[in-house]
Amino acid sequence: MAKYELDTLRHSTAHLMAQAITRLFPGHHVQFGVGPVIDNGFYYDIETDYRIKDEDLPKIEQKMLEIIDEKLPIERKVLSKQEALDYFEKENQHLKVELITSLPGGEEISCYSQGEFIDLCRGPHVESTGDLPKYFKLLHTAGAYWRGQSDRQMLQRIYAACFYDKKSLKKHLNFLEEAKKRDHRKLGKELELFHFESVAPGSPFFMPKGAFVYNELIEFMRRIYRKYDYKEVITPQVLGSELWHTSGHYQNYKDDMFFTNIEKGEFAVKPMNCPCHMLMFKHFRYSYRDLPLRFADFGRLHRNEKSGTLAGLTRVRTFCQDDAHIFIPLNDIQDEILTLLDMFFVIYKHFDFKEIKINLSTRPEKKVGDDATWDKAESALKDALDQSGHKYLIKEGDGAFYGPKIDVEIADALQRYHQLGTIQLDFQLPDRFGLKFTNQQGEEERPVVIHRALLGSLERFFGIYLEHTGGAYPFWLAPVQAVIVPINNDNHLEHCQKFAKELTKLGLRIEIDDRNESMGFKTRQIQKSKAPFMLVFGDKEIEEGTVSVRSYGAKGSKTFSLEEIKEKFSALDLEKTPHAIREM
Amino acid sequence: MAKYELDTLRHSTAHLMAQAITRLFPGHHVQFGVGPVIDNGFYYDIETDYRIKDEDLPKIEQKMLEIIDEKLPIERKVLSKQEALDYFEKENQHLKVELITSLPGGEEISCYSQGEFIDLCRGPHVESTGDLPKYFKLLHTAGAYWRGQSDRQMLQRIYAACFYDKKSLKKHLNFLEEAKKRDHRKLGKELELFHFESVAPGSPFFMPKGAFVYNELIEFMRRIYRKYDYKEVITPQVLGSELWHTSGHYQNYKDDMFFTNIEKGEFAVKPMNCPCHMLMFKHFRYSYRDLPLRFADFGRLHRNEKSGTLAGLTRVRTFCQDDAHIFIPLNDIQDEILTLLDMFFVIYKHFDFKEIKINLSTRPEKKVGDDATWDKAESALKDALDQSGHKYLIKEGDGAFYGPKIDVEIADALQRYHQLGTIQLDFQLPDRFGLKFTNQQGEEERPVVIHRALLGSLERFFGIYLEHTGGAYPFWLAPVQAVIVPINNDNHLEHCQKFAKELTKLGLRIEIDDRNESMGFKTRQIQKSKAPFMLVFGDKEIEEGTVSVRSYGAKGSKTFSLEEIKEKFSALDLEKTPHAIREM
Numbered sequence A, B: 001m002a003k004y005e006l007d008t009l010r011h012s013t014a015h016l017m018a019q020a021i022t023r024l025f026p027g028h029h030v031q032f033g034v035g036p037v038i039d040n041g042f043y044y045d046i047e048t049d050y051r052i053k054d055e056d057l058p059k060i061e062q063k064m065l066e067i068i069d070e071k072l073p074i075e076r077k078v079l080s081k082q083e084a085l086d087y088f089e090k091e092n093q094h095l096k097v098e099l100i101t102s103l104p105g106g107e108e109i110s111c112y113s114q115g116e117f118i119d120l121c122r123g124p125h126v127e128s129t130g131d132l133p134k135y136f137k138l139l140h141t142a143g144a145y146w147r148g149q150s151d152r153q154m155l156q157r158i159y160a161a162c163f164y165d166k167k168s169l170k171k172h173l174n175f176l177e178e179a180k181k182r183d184h185r186k187l188g189k190e191l192e193l194f195h196f197e198s199v200a201p202g203s204p205f206f207m208p209k210g211a212f213v214y215n216e217l218i219e220f221m222r223r224i225y226r227k228y229d230y231k232e233v234i235t236p237q238v239l240g241s242e243l244w245h246t247s248g249h250y251q252n253y254k255d256d257m258f259f260t261n262i263e264k265g266e267f268a269v270k271p272m273n274c275p276c277h278m279l280m281f282k283h284f285r286y287s288y289r290d291l292p293l294r295f296a297d298f299g300r301l302h303r304n305e306k307s308g309t310l311a312g313l314t315r316v317r318t319f320c321q322d323d324a325h326i327f328i329p330l331n332d333i334q335d336e337i338l339t340l341l342d343m344f345f346v347i348y349k350h351f352d353f354k355e356i357k358i359n360l361s362t363r364p365e366k367k368v369g370d371d372a373t374w375d376k377a378e379s380a381l382k383d384a385l386d387q388s389g390h391k392y393l394i395k396e397g398d399g400a401f402y403g404p405k406i407d408v409e410i411a412d413a414l415q416r417y418h419q420l421g422t423i424q425l426d427f428q429l430p431d432r433f434g435l436k437f438t439n440q441q442g443e444e445e446r447p448v449v450i451h452r453a454l455l456g457s458l459e460r461f462f463g464i465y466l467e468h469t470g471g472a473y474p475f476w477l478a479p480v481q482a483v484i485v486p487i488n489n490d491n492h493l494e495h496c497q498k499f500a501k502e503l504t505k506l507g508l509r510i511e512i513d514d515r516n517e518s519m520g521f522k523t524r525q526i527q528k529s530k531a532p533f534m535l536v537f538g539d540k541e542i543e544e545g546t547v548s549v550r551s552y553g554a555k556g557s558k559t560f561s562l563e564e565i566k567e568k569f570s571a572l573d574l575e576k577t578p579h580a581i582r583e584m
Helices: A006-024 A054-070 A081-090 A094-101 A166-182 A184-190 A208-227 A241-247 A274-283 A330-350 A371-388 A428-432 A458-469 A489-505 A519-529 A539-544 A562-576 B006-024 B054-070 B081-090 B094-101 B166-181 B184-190 B208-227 B241-247 B274-283 B330-350 B371-388 B428-432 B458-469 B489-505 B519-529 B539-544 B562-574
Strands: A041-047 A074-079 A109-114 A117-120 A136-145 A154-162 A238-240 A258-262 A265-269 A293-297 A300-302 A318-328 A356-361 A393-395 A405-411 A417-426 A448-457 A482-486 A510-512 A533-537 A546-551 A558-561 B041-047 B074-079 B109-114 B117-120 B136-145 B154-162 B238-240 B258-262 B265-269 B293-297 B300-302 B318-328 B356-361 B393-395 B405-411 B417-426 B448-457 B482-486 B510-512 B533-537 B546-551 B558-561
Touching (some): A006 A041, A006 A109, A006 A117, A006 A154, A041 A136, A054 A136, A094 A117, A166 A184, A166 A458, A208 A318, A208 A458, A208 A562, A241 A265, A241 A274, A258 B258, A274 A318, A318 A458, A330 A405, A330 A417, A330 A448, A356 A371, A417 A428, A417 A458, A482 A489, A482 A519, A489 A510, A489 A562, A519 A533, A533 A539, A539 A546, A558 A562, B006 B041, B006 B054, B006 B109, B006 B154, B041 B136, B074 B081, B081 B109, B081 B117, B154 B166, B184 B458, B208 B330, B208 B448, B241 B265, B241 B274, B241 B428, B274 B293, B274 B318, B274 B448, B318 B330, B318 B458, B330 B356, B330 B371, B330 B405, B330 B417, B330 B448, B356 B371, B371 B417, B417 B428, B417 B458, B448 B458, B482 B489, B482 B519, B489 B510, B489 B533, B489 B539, B519 B533, B533 B539, B539 B546, B546 B562
Parallel strands (some): A356 A393, A482 A510, B356 B393, B482 B510, B482 B533
Antiparallel strands (some): A041 A154, A074 A109, A109 A117, A136 A154, A238 A265, A258 A265, A293 A318, A318 A448, A405 A417, A417 A448, A546 A558, B041 B154, B074 B109, B109 B117, B136 B154, B238 B265, B258 B265, B293 B318, B300 B318, B318 B448, B405 B417, B417 B448, B533 B546
16 A cells, blocks of 8 residues: 555645745746646646746756655644735735635634745645655646636646656556647648637638548438438528527526527527427427437537637537437337437447447436336336446436436547437427327327437537547548559559549549659658558559559558459448448 | 500509409598509509408409490599699598609609599500400409508508410419419428428428438539539638628628627628638648639528518528639639539539520629739630630629629529529639739739539529429439339238338338328329339239339339339439539
8 A cells, every 4th residue: 555645646746846836936936826636647826927838847847856855844734814814925925815815714724834835735745755756747838717717817837747656657648648649639730621710719610621521420420310210300590589488598508509689589599409300390290100200400509618618629619410309209218219229339339439338317306297207218218228238327316307318428549438429308398399299099199309419519529539540530431542653653643543533433532642752752641641541553563453552550562453452442431331230 | 566565554454453442442441552564464552441352353353344344534634743742632642642742843743544543643554444455363462561661551462464465364374373383482381391480580491301302402512523623611600700801791791691799709600601711721821733722611601681581492591502612823714614614504404404594794893903804804704605605695894893703594494584603703802811822933823712603592492493393303302212102011011111122222212101091092192292203012013023113293104123123213313413424
């Protein structure tokens, strides 16, 4: 057993960093904010007129190591609120003064000192700076509003990783390195997939290659929908506020919506498709024979996310979902859920997500619908999950007030979990919109609505999948599936063009690189573009009726006949529809 | 030569109708507004406390015929403004009084009398009601604001057709009958393609079949784009007002846009894609080798059309276009225009539009860009048109202030012309956004932008094409391509399902009608749905390995082998790409 909790080490190392900073920039008064422990390390927020740059971080680390070697004892002191205020006011630590002021009156206040450095802190801490392991790394700086409030001043935040041992630190740093390489914002730029403009925060511009992938994800879902009997609809984006009153969004979601005025009415840009589908269901008279009725919609949604929270494709203001609403009798839920789970697994496996977690969230305290309905719905979900053979976790009381739900999380290539799919039962919307169908007994019955998405927000999925693959898309999804290169343009270009045309006729996406550059340069560029294949034609290949093929990531090339390549590519392209779906 | 101009007959028949109305509803005081001649007839606006219904129209027609038989002389009287005011005030004709009041002071005012009826009118008129031909037809009533102002009272408008002879009237009534049958709003409902909801005026809800056709139009254009080297992009819909200032939309188009506030900024929902594409072009450094660069975008657009002007799919508040912007050196325009004309003709012919008109609009008085540039651009357009061999009309001075343009109109099945395509040169936007590329000499050069659309608004095209086809879509576009019917479910359903599956595997859209209804009923329903084919299986067909096939609109059935049908359907489905494009 280690002498200290890992959190204690991390917290003490945060103090160590603060002390190192005061020593390193003596000419600059440094105010300290908060320095909490976080996953894999800690951060500290500071305010000073010196702007700490990433180049300063090694110097701070060096100073930290020195203080460890000084083996300064770390001592706890208890002060009254007034004593603490007096001390930190004298020290000109206004941020600390503000923190102390907001503490309740009677409480005793603790500070920790190590050498000349004293910090307000609840503790616990290690006993001496000499007890601190040297397995930390200052990662980067960032801006952060004081107390997280966007109307307060911006502080400088320094993030650090910190571990018991060298191996763990190294593993984490490798992970960070890999995550950085795969950062979808970086890859999006490098692979010319998307970019952002200041006139539209949180609203990606998809460049041709990115738009191809985006549209292909939609087409992929359409192929799936065809097999599972979903009916795609197209619905308006700007709808009168009376609709949002009926749906309840006006009462509960207004702050996240964009509003506009048209003539004398107030309209909102839709943040969700559901109310449109409720209207469409209501427009006709349906009988039990028409159910389950599944409306799918790739309609563009807009949500008023705060500009401070926007991040690449994972937090945006505008996105589409692979959204569907299923209108179904309460009694038929179980079969539908079973089918949905099937769909989820087929699709996630097709995108090569190997680990999948399922959570079932049951009725919360505050809820609509009677207990009998909840009993029925929850046991339908449980029975379907049991029948499917998948493991799942029950989150008691974690359902929405309008129905129980199933969430599905996947692990990406870096073992980070992301929630993608959701199956959400809804007893409330059918009620609010007064939906009904004629059941087998000829009576009017209220359907249940299932909200469900598999990929979720296509923008967010685009980002997650880009990081998962590192931009090396599978053949069926690659914007450019193969680049053909003539060894020299004079003798081989025509042949390349002829073969490119044959492949294009098979529906494949082929480019020719006929620039006046060396083969080495072109090979590196094509590898960098992550196109699945590079095909080279020279005298030998033309004479033999073959082609030299280099796969993405492979070290060398292999020779194939042209027919073999056509067959291989056609077979790979077929994977745009999962095998399980093709065989249905 | 006829004794009177057709317009004179129509105008006098309008007076005749007014007189008939006063005679027919003597207990109701009728105020007369205006009664002008229009294409094919006339209308008259009146105000009265009796609501004239369509059922009243034959009674009015009857009374009109009686007054013709009375052969009342029609006499012109000239009054001073004061005399006219006195007369119409006495007669309690406040609308006429308002009209007279707004006439200039010195002018003489003419009235026409026929029997007891006197109307303010500039004339000319026939000499006697006996001179009027009986070839008119009151069509329908409608509401119309007095003087066309939405803040004035609503009058009743009666529309009428009126011709010299019986044949012309009959022809026009047949045309109206056919147009009514093909009205896209009616067909949209009957064929379950789209509907509207009061919460979203001018914003269609496309039901599954309509959404299929809509998406297939987009896919159709994508197949074309692939061959013509267009690059599809996806751009945001909500963009900050500074962008609209840069583009000039804020100054010139603000009233047609929807605005919303986000945090402290003003944002607009985009009415056009162009500014987004300018930003995308500006985002990279392009050289002459990258040009022409063609950005295509099916982005959803919103425009603030007045609620009074909204009409079905032809005037909506939200739509997508098959929109593209081509960035091109001024010197390369001619070739690009030639290619564009090619594209236009291939596509319009594929949609079976046989008559196509082209207009070339040249520089207006107020314009941007110097004359040398306009000279070059206009002669490039002319040369391309000449080279293409198509006839065209020059509209001198009708170009936009930012560049010359080519408009393309097509005639539908009822010989009504609609403007679909447009090719619009733009010298201004590249300037406003400071666009440039590196030309062959290594210098920075400003590209020209070509805005171009082929189908135009997809919503509007959807409506026009629905009326053109009457809803009988070609095989490749039909939401359901064939309906398979078993003669009886017990013996033949399984066989139907098997064949349906084989066709579905070919990518075809097949339904089975296994309802417990008679064959006659099903046949009528399938004809009404306008599915291209109905396939019937009974004992005989199953035994012989054939199927009985009825084409849409055909009187009887023909027998084919299953292989023949598969080949025929596959060949028909190939037409989703025009032959000329497939062969490129």
